[in-house]
Amino acid sequence: MRPWLADTRASYDTVAADYAHLVRDALDPYLRSALSLFADLVEAAGGGPVADVGCGPGHVTAHLTGLGVDTFGIDLSPAMIRIARRDHPGLRFAVASMTDLPLAGASVAGLLAFWSLIHVPDDAVPGVLTHFHRVLRPGGPMLLGFHAGEGTRIKTQGYGGHPMRVHVHRRRPEQITAWLRDAGFTVTAQQLLDLDSPLPGAIVISHAGPPSRR
Structure with a gap:
């Protein structure tokens, strides 16, 4: 496992319980509206x-399910997945990395990455988006949420004061x-928050x- 992936997994395993408590009711009206549009x-x-x-x-998996979307969750952190399964026992969750999604080509009707690309370094983002394109059906929508701006910092503490080591981009x-278009996506909407x-x-x-024929 690449060092940044290992650091991300270990960090979110450490803060999983506090993070889950923090975000439980964190969807503001703008995010709810975006998720409704995505549904x-x-x-x-x-x-x-x-x-x-x-x-x-x-x-968010549970929120989309409540909107009538057949949603399943994937996360790098085993601790996060254990909490997801505990809190949402009727839904499907799996431990996996977005750098190597264990999904068949054109197997999903939509894909959501809500602030989950923020720890992925620039040189790895195009490969991740290529994986996303591979697993999406042609015409399938994708919703990305991310921190807007420029620059990177190293987060060493967070969510309950626990130690972390992740780069936040x-x-x-x-x-x-630009990355999306290079990966074969058509961009249809953008909103700043x-x-x-x-x-x-x-x-x-x-x-x-x-799918590309190159």
């Missing part, structure tokens, strides 16, 4: 299973959309194009 797009594309990649304790939306906060966010919606 509508999945239905418009024909419906089917949706992967919540980097699902953490499963709160802020990215300009135009960088994300919390512009006056110390850590603004952004949401980008795209759709998978046909």
